[in-house]
Amino acid sequence: MSSPDLITPTRLEALLGGAIPETQDEARLQGLARELRSESVAAPSSLRERVARIGASAQPRLRRPSRRLVAVLAVTILVLAAATFAALRFTTESRTAAENLGLAPPAARHTERSVPPAIQNALEPKYPPLTSGSAAQPLGRATSLAPAPTGRAQDIDMWIDLRVQDADKVSSASQDAVRITRELGGVVTSSTVDTRGAQGRAQLTLRIPVGNLDDAVFRLTQLGTVTAQRTNTQDLQAPLDRVSWRIAELRSNMRIELARLASGQLTPAEELAARIHLENLRRNLDYAKRSRASIVSRTSTADLTFRLATGAPGAVDKNESGIAGAVDKAADFLRGAGAVAVFLALVLSPLLILAILGWLALRARSRRIEARLLAEPQPGTPTRSS
Amino acid sequence: MDFVNALAETWPRRAQLRRAFAEVAQEHLDDVYRYLVFLTADPVLAEDLTGETFEKAFRSWKRFDPRRGSEGTWLCQLARSRALDHFRSEARRRRREDRSTAETPHASEPLAEGISAELEAALRSLSAGEREVVVLRIVLELDAVAAARVLGISRSACSMRLARALQKLEERMEAHVVA
Numbered sequence A: 001m002s003s004p005d006l007i008t009p010t011r012l013e014a015l016l017g018g019a020i021p022e023t024q025d026e027a028r029l030q031g032l033a034r035e036l037r038s039e040s041v042a043a044p045s046s047l048r049e050r051v052a053r054i055g056a057s058a059q060p061r062l063r064r065p066s067r068r069l070v071a072v073l074a075v076t077i078l079v080l081a082a083a084t085f086a087a088l089r090f091t092t093e094s095r096t097a098a099e100n101l102g103l104a105p106p107a108a109r110h111t112e113r114s115v116p117p118a119i120q121n122a123l124e125p126k127y128p129p130l131t132s133g134s135a136a137q138p139l140g141r142a143t144s145l146a147p148a149p150t151g152r153a154q155d156i157d158m159w160i161d162l163r164v165q166d167a168d169k170v171s172s173a174s175q176d177a178v179r180i181t182r183e184l185g186g187v188v189t190s191s192t193v194d195t196r197g198a199q200g201r202a203q204l205t206l207r208i209p210v211g212n213l214d215d216a217v218f219r220l221t222q223l224g225t226v227t228a229q230r231t232n233t234q235d236l237q238a239p240l241d242r243v244s245w246r247i248a249e250l251r252s253n254m255r256i257e258l259a260r261l262a263s264g265q266l267t268p269a270e271e272l273a274a275r276i277h278l279e280n281l282r283r284n285l286d287y288a289k290r291s292r293a294s295i296v297s298r299t300s301t302a303d304l305t306f307r308l309a310t311g312a313p314g315a316v317d318k319n320e321s322g323i324a325g326a327v328d329k330a331a332d333f334l335r336g337a338g339a340v341a342v343f344l345a346l347v348l349s350p351l352l353i354l355a356i357l358g359w360l361a362l363r364a365r366s367r368r369i370e371a372r373l374l375a376e377p378q379p380g381t382p383t384r385s386s
Numbered sequence B: 001m002d003f004v005n006a007l008a009e010t011w012p013r014r015a016q017l018r019r020a021f022a023e024v025a026q027e028h029l030d031d032v033y034r035y036l037v038f039l040t041a042d043p044v045l046a047e048d049l050t051g052e053t054f055e056k057a058f059r060s061w062k063r064f065d066p067r068r069g070s071e072g073t074w075l076c077q078l079a080r081s082r083a084l085d086h087f088r089s090e091a092r093r094r095r096r097e098d099r100s101t102a103e104t105p106h107a108s109e110p111l112a113e114g115i116s117a118e119l120e121a122a123l124r125s126l127s128a129g130e131r132e133v134v135v136l137r138i139v140l141e142l143d144a145v146a147a148a149r150v151l152g153i154s155r156s157a158c159s160m161r162l163a164r165a166l167q168k169l170e171e172r173m174e175a176h177v178v179a
Helices: A009-016 A024-037 A045-056 A067-100 A117-122 A167-183 A210-223 A237-263 A268-300 A315-320 A322-374 B002-017 B021-040 B043-063 B071-097 B117-125 B128-139 B144-151 B155-178
Strands: A133-136 A154-164 A187-196 A199-209 A225-235 A301-310
Touching: A009 A024, A009 B155, A024 B117, A024 B128, A024 B155, A045 B021, A045 B043, A067 A322, A154 A167, A154 A210, A154 A268, A167 A187, A167 A199, A167 A210, A167 A301, A199 A210, A210 A301, A237 A268, A268 A301, A322 B071, A322 B128, B021 B043, B021 B071, B021 B128, B043 B071, B071 B128, B071 B144, B117 B155, B128 B144, B128 B155, B144 B155
Parallel strands: A154 A301
Antiparallel strands: A133 A225, A154 A225, A187 A199, A199 A301
């Protein structure tokens, strides 16, 4: 008797659906299926009663979430929160770094405010008092963040962003800024002017005597529309006091040594030691004087970064009011959210890939075990491989 | 508000699609038992596993979604899962006890009534996986899609597995006849 050929799955489906057999093998197969279908296996009565009891009992309530599920959810939420926190920190640090490199406006975007010209003209040139630290404030053309004199030594850094109408204005305003700086006894330490067609931007780094800073800020802000301004002050009084005290101490010591030498009561060895000591004191005094001069130099002038850029007239008002302002804010929000989403994707994607790979590996392993178990006529018996 | 109304309408509809568990259990008890008898080749074990399957089904009944498959398919999936768990634990137990020979405690009991001795012997010589596809497609008359869902494989893989199992069954029957 020959072994039956493997029937194609399509033909098999047709035969099971009642198609007329065309070969003896097919007829045998149909007969086999008929015999299998004719079997009669019924659940024993004991089982039937057991299942009936189960069905008759009250439906259980939905189970509370398992501890494992709660743990997984908690870990996921913690990871997301940590990633969000890290993303926010990362964006803040990136912005600070960009500011330090001069690649981004120094003020945080949400602190930048533009003031309509009408309000700007009405504003008095009031200078809010500042002590130390940094501040970015809403401002207008006539406002200034130049720190009020406090009588203390302070290192002052300022940034002013101005918008002008066109590239010609960028050039002329840059020249005016240089002129104003020189008139007030300051120097231009660097300047970059870039104009392309109607667009242009310029950045000037100015060093201005502190005494003329108010005047300089006032005159510079007349050159265009102020879009952002920031002041950063650092109190240097304590280091100045320290170095001054050190100088006085060194001088006192030097006077003592000179008096000892002038007395003529020293042995040659003591005189030599005194002269060496005196020389060391003199050297330290020179160093301390240089330090003080450096501090005084830092406190006597202020560094002012003055930036000019072209912009559409009226844009200032548009950003602040109506639907356009809301759209602008929404776009800002979406940009921020997008940045956070990209950051999260970058951070979480390797974890996600690992999780997927792990899940696939577990599933493949489970399938292999399952196939091995079902490969035996009596499952659960040890296979040859095991 | 519309969303709330839509939600309120959806839930009862889903609940209406679901029948009472007792009714479903009575209707599918024989099928599940038959499936497990063929899968395990052990009627006593099948009886235990069937009871456990329905206990599990009862606990999970609220999670059953009729839109994702019939009650019979769902019960067979639960039964298969329960049987595999049993096979795993049994294999572990046997390995632990280091018994090289496999016992078939209730192998003497017939798998089913109404089939020839040759067919019964041939069925017993098939692997559990082969018997499983035969019972699902031939005995319980599930369609290819439902059977594939129970087995966790594709429809074409299910058809191919059935073809091979039937071919093997025929060969074994012929071998018994010759013997």
